[in-house]
Amino acid sequence: MLRKHLDYYLxxxxxxxxxxxxxxxVALPLCLGIAVASGAPPFSGVIAGVVGGLVVSVVSGSQLSVSGPAAGLTVIIANSVEKLGLDGMLLAVAVSGLIQIAMGFLRAGVIGAYFPSxxxxxxxxxxxxxxxxxxxxxxxxxxADADSDLSFLEDDSHTTFSFLWSSLDSISPxxxxxxxxxxxxxxxWDTEKVKNSRILSLIPGALVAVIFGIVFNQIAQTIAPFFAIAPQHLVTLPAISGPLQFLGEIHIPSLGALTDPHVYITAGTLALIGSLETLLSLEAVDKLDPLKRxxxxxxxxxxxGVGNFISGLIGGLPITAVIVRSSANINAGAHTKVACIVHGWLLLLSVMFLSSLLNTIPLACLAAVLLLTGYKLAKPKLVMEQYEKGFNQFAPFAVTVAAILMTDLLKGMAIGMAVGLFFVLRTNYHSAFSLTRDGKNYLLRLQKDVSFLNKAPLRGMLLDIEEDSFLVIDGTRAAFIDQDIMETLEDFIKAASDNNIRVELKNMKGMAAPANNALAPA
Known part of the structure; x- marks a missing residue:
């Protein structure tokens, strides 16, 4: 069996x-950029990428999914770094890993299906x-604002918008x-011209942008100091030259923060949001897989969970399966998880032996990568697509966006879920049954699940049935009929003879035949 698997990968x-x-x-600039956006050391982003490549890919059952630090968790990480400090954030990452392992054993892989898209x-x-x-x-x-929280309303009533305006006074040319x-x-690099080029399509645009930034700054320092980028605006990785120095730079968090309840709140949030992002990414990867695995x-x-536990204990950011890197993996022709493992080894070797080169990367390059990442997540086309789907889809979408921007990710998601649940109940409220009339003949058809929430509108419909009429109650399409609904129908049937209404039951299991006529349940 082992030889068979080995032959498959070879x-x-x-x-x-x-x-x-x-x-x-693709992953290197994203690992660095996401760490900077999270207010964490760039080294933490690389550690997470290495763990994603060398640990998660080995344990995972996916052949093409690539894991690493994700832009979707920057909000939570930035807030936790500010409130808990670096050690508290790392402990929350490790605890979130344990929660995810438990979720896996509890077979919680279906949770993604319970969150409205x-x-x-x-x-x-x-x-x-x-x-x-x-x-x-x-x-x-x-x-200078790199360590602030990632909400639009700052604690000192200083909005991000006004901060951006004031930052114009300190622009670096x-x-x-x-x-x-x-x-x-x-x-x-995102145009069809590049995608159709056999050579250019193999070179990631993020790498080209990073090389340009390094070369531009080196030339500017020599011939145009006015355009040179100050050292504080460059990536800052520890000076590492070999495995021993690399191990010496690994940050093992102090366990003192484990008494802080906010660590566990953050861990639960990371586990939930990270698992959702992973499951959604996994579903997308399965659809993109040429072999349809x-x-x-x-x-x-x-x-x-294993990856996050290890990443948190050695100083890394939280990890999820990431669709950007996974799609790049598939587009590059990957067939097995060996590709992800190779990417993990290259990340490890680069930070071990090329840290001095990585420290010449301008933060502006990474900002450009993340600006485009942010645009792809919030592009106007997405808003229009949600709007065209109708108010039931657009309202939860818009409320979730506004709530997250005005509060934080966890509260915003809770508000969005509440609004989404309201529209689900509202839709079910109106579509649980229908009443069709043809002269003195009525058909009451129960649809899907009919719960106690539908009792009031059902009573209203039954009151609309005129005297001297014939009613068929059809439960063929109903998967579940609540006891309150059954009692409401039984009460109506008992009183129907007073208005000379004959009732026939069709596929209404558990209900007795109407006593006011000879018709029996179908």
């Missing part, structure tokens, strides 16, 4: 190794908007040029 090495290189080139899309759109607003200061070379050109490169969701939760 068979596709010519596809998986090049794909792993491509994913590494409109609410999830609203969450992602809100995160996209927050990413854009919070990365604009980095894009212009003003990053070099950072601004780098961010503008980097965005242009990323937009160009289906990954086991419960095993994926266990894999993510």
């Amino acid at each position: 068979r596709y090495l010519n596809h998986d190794i090049p794909a792993g290189v491509v994913v590494f080139l 409109a609410v999830i899309k609203g969450m992602l759109a809100a995160i996209g908007l927050i990413l854009i607003m919070k990365q604009l200061p980095h894009a212009v070379g003003y990053d 070099g950072a601004t040029v780098v961010s503008i050109v980097s965005v242009a490169i990323l937009l160009f 289906t990954a086991p969701t419960n095993l994926e939760l266990k894999a993510q």
Whole structure:
């Protein structure tokens, strides 16, 4: 059996190794950028990427999914770093891993199906908007607000919008040029011309943007100091030159914060949101898989849990399956999880031996990558698609976006879920049954599940049935009929003879035949 699996993975090495290189080139700037956006050390982002590649991919049952730090969790991480400190945040990540492992054993892989898609899309759109607003200061070379929370309303009544306006006084010309050109490169790399090019399509646009930023700053320092980017606006990784120094830089958090209840609140939030993002990404990857393989969701939760537990204990950010890196993996021709493992090894080796080179990357390059990431999460096309689906879909979406922006991610999701649940109940309230009339003949058809919530409108419909008429009550399409509904119908049947209303029951299990006529239940 072992030899069979080994042969399977060796068979596709010519596809998986090049794909792993491509994913590494996509993942490196994202790992650094997401760490910066989260107010955490850039080293934490790389650690999470390494764990995602070397641990999660091995345990996971998915062949093509790539895990690492995700933009969708930046809001939670930034808030937890501010409230709990770095050690508290890392402990919350480790505890969230234990929660995810338990979720996997409890077979909670189906939870993604219980969250309305409109609410999830609203969450992602809100995160996209927050990413854009919070990365604009980095894009212009003003990053003094990097440690603030990621909400639009600051604690000192100082809005992000007014902060952005005041940051115009501190623009760095070099950072601004780098961010503008980097965005242009990323937009160009997303065109059909590049995608159809056999050579250019193999080179990630984020890598080109990063190389441009490094080269521009090196040239500016020599011939145009006015455009040189200050050291505080560059990536800051520990100076590492080998495995021993790498191990020395690993940050093992103090356990003192375990007495803080906010650690467990943050851990639960990370576990829930991270699991949702993972399950949604996994579903998308399964659809993109050329071989149409289906990954086991419960095993994926266990894999993510193991990864987050290890990542938190050695100083890394939380991990989820990420659709951006996973789709890049598939587009690069990956066939097995070897590609993800290769990307993990390349991340590890780069931070071990190339940290001095990585420290020349301008933060403006990473800001450009995240600005485009934020735009893709909150693009106007998404808003229009939700609007065209009708008010029942648009309202939960819009409320979720507004609630997250005005409060925080957890409260915003709770408000969005409440609104989504309201519209589900409202739809069920109106579609649980229908009454059709043809002269003196009526057909009351029960649909799907009919609960006590439908008792009041049912009574109203029954009151509309005229005297001297004939009513058929059809329960063929009803999967469940609440006892309150049964009693309401039985009460109506008992009183129907007073108005000379004959009643026939069709597929109404558990109800006795009407006594006022000879018709029996069908």
